[in-house]
Amino acid sequence: MLVKKYQAIMLITIGMVLGILVTAFSYSRLTSKATEGTSTAAERKVLFWYDPMYPATKFDKPGPSPFMDMDLVPKYADEGSDEVAGVTISPTQVQNLGLRTDIAETGKLTYQQSLPANVNFNQYQYEIVHARASGFVEKSYPLAVGDYVKKGEPLVAITVSDWVSAQSEYLTLLRTNASPALLKGVLERLYLAGMPKSLINQLNKTKKIQSYLTIRAPISGVLTSFDLRSSMTMNKSALIATIQGIDPIWVVASVPESLTDLLTKDTQLTIEVPALPEQQFKITDWQILSNAQADTRTLSLRLFVANPDHKLKPGMSAIVKLQTETQDYVLVPSQAIINTGDEQRVITQDEQGRFIPKRIKIYAEASGKTAILSGLKAGEKIITSGLFLIDSEANINGALERMREQPADKTNQHNMTGHQGAH
Incomplete structure (x- = not known):
């Protein structure tokens, strides 16, 4: 009986000793890892400090933000890459931002506009x-x-x-x-x-x-x-x-000079006259006049309209509706454009998931689409929402500065020539 009691006491003592040794070993390992993590964090190089709400302003010391009631945030050197002018955002942040993407595609930009016009005498019949x-x-x-x-x-x-x-x-x-x-x-x-x-x-x-x-x-x-x-x-x-003369009669409209390049032989023109709402009119020819109005930055569009029944009277008001298509351009949703006044850019996403700002040159915008002259290729993935936060991160990361140092891509440039009808 005494032997059994002694054996039990020995087992309990050995268990306690082993427990103490295991605890000591685990604590040593945790302390070592914590020290290693602290050392690694200490070795990260801080480039500057910034306020996330005002990323363009950089500070060389930590401290409270002069703009917001918060502390400045460090920007580490290992957070960006000098090889690619882009930024990387965690999948969680991407999901929280609700980012949406689209694909740049090649197509024709369809443009529609209504222009006020006046009915005039035919000066060729004088x-x-x-x-x-x-x-x-x-x-x-x-x-x-x-x-x-x-x-x-x-x-x-x-x-x-x-x-x-x-x-x-x-x-x-x-x-x-x-x-x-x-x-x-x-x-x-x-x-x-x-x-x-x-x-x-x-x-x-x-x-x-x-x-x-x-x-x-x-x-x-x-x-x-x-x-x-x-x-x-x-x-x-x-x-x-x-x-x-008044047959054909002239209908003259003022066209913004920025649109004259869109007027081609395939442009569809129609006329509506408020005084004759149910009447349809046949346009026999049209031409863009040579002189521009310096005060309004417009050119005159002259249409020759058949008027055999003389219902169109000189002095009447009219509306000229034009619909035209451009040549093939790279098209993106207009909401994907960041326009700062000095430059226009889009945010693209590459195959590695990096967000890369690209400076572009715009040709025209219509019906929610923007035609790109240069800086972007068809098939590239572009960001259409959450642009502000990504653009701010790109500014902090220095990606915008590297983008500006790179020459603009000119592979998508096209030239268009307008059409002037003769009478």
Whole structure:
């Protein structure tokens, strides 16, 4: 019995000793690892301190932030890479930020815009009517400014006394069988005196003096001036009327100079007139005028619009709607663009998961898409949300400075030439 009791006491004593030894060994190992971790942390090189809310400002000593109620955060040298102008963010942070990505793709940028416009006279159809001879107005037809006249319609009838003596001489020479040269000289004198060739031909045909002249409209159009009335006298330089055409009529719109490169032969143009909401109009041609308006930075877009029923009146307002497509460019969602005023950039993600800022050059933006001239290639993954935080981290990391030191990629540049219609 005593032996068994003694053996139990010995087992208990041995167990306690072993427990003490194991505890001592574990404590030694933990102390060693803690010391090693402290040594490793102490060996990390601090580049600078910064406030995460103002990452562009760097400090050479730790301490409280002058901007926020918080301490400055150290930036370690081993947190960034000098080889790649990018930053690495942990998967947990990526998930918390709710980052979304998209793929840059090649395509055409579709652009649509409505432009205010005005309806004008067709300046290519413009005639000034003179009598070309002094005379007396026998009759003025019932016309006034604003009336539409057709080609050949009579305007006024005049008597020209200066023609009588020359015609009488011509008929006398004709009866006496004068030489053809002499007869031709008299007819030339009549033509220079303002007698129309139609009346000269009538003189040869009827052998009667023609002193009564009816002046007719040379083109169809609107009378924009008409001042002669019956019983008035006039000289040969007197203005009888001016006529301006309205078929085709002109519709002129102001186009921002930044859009002129988008106007090509494939551009679709349509016209709407508020006064004629149900009417459709056919555009026969269009052209961009050569001069730009320096005060508005716009160019004039002139459209030639068929107007056979004369429903379009000069002075009306109109709306020109244009829809056009660019050549193929690298396209990205417009929300992926970071525009600082001095430069534009996007944040890309490479195959290793690093976020890399890239400086780009923008061509145009429309319908939520932006066309890129250079700096980005099709197929690259871009960040479309959470840009601010990644951009701030890139600024802290120095990635932005390294990006600016690299030459811009010019592999995606394209040139476009506009179209100008001729009339």
